[in-house]
Amino acid sequence: MSNYSKIVSDVENGVSSKEWTLDPREIGSAAGNWSVRKKTLSGGRQEGTEVIYVDNGLLRFSVVPSRGFNIWEGQIGNIRLGWDSPVREIVHPQFINLGDKRRVCLPLRSGIDGRTVCGR
Numbered sequence: 001m002s003n004y005s006k007i008v009s010d011v012e013n014g015v016s017s018k019e020w021t022l023d024p025r026e027i028g029s030a031a032g033n034w035s036v037r038k039k040t041l042s043g044g045r046q047e048g049t050e051v052i053y054v055d056n057g058l059l060r061f062s063v064v065p066s067r068g069f070n071i072w073e074g075q076i077g078n079i080r081l082g083w084d085s086p087v088r089e090i091v092h093p094q095f096i097n098l099g100d101k102r103r104v105c106l107p108l109r110s111g112i113d114g115r116t117v118c119g120r
Contacts, residue, residue, distance in 0.1 A: 008038045009050060009065060016040070016050075033057040045095040064090055 004027055008017040023035040034056045041049045049066045061074035061081075072090060074081035 041090065044089060045091045046089045047092055048094070049090045049092045051090065066090075066092060 004022070006020070006022070007013075007015055008020045009015060017038060018040045020038040021035065022037075024032045035053070036055075037053045039051050039053070041047070041051060049064065051072065052063045052065065054061055054063065059074070059076045062072040064070045064072050067090065072082075
């Protein structure tokens, strides 16, 4: 088995592939049910956000390099892994005021109680 390498995003060298896919067909193999895809979102506050989707046939998840490689969502089999954010889109950092020091309080839906957790 040979190694495969592809740079899809590199700020220092000005490389940015808007969309890219790697799956068994791309490397000349018929074996496997997996894929890695990169997409750049457009429209609204998500404009320019890069998302990488990884699927190994059982576990699927998406990573957001634009947001510090945050794991956005995941799924294993039919079980969804994640948190239901009140914000439905992936907001690009250019639209976030990092200097805002106000406290943010979000309700936890734990099933045990209706606690509220506050963070900075």
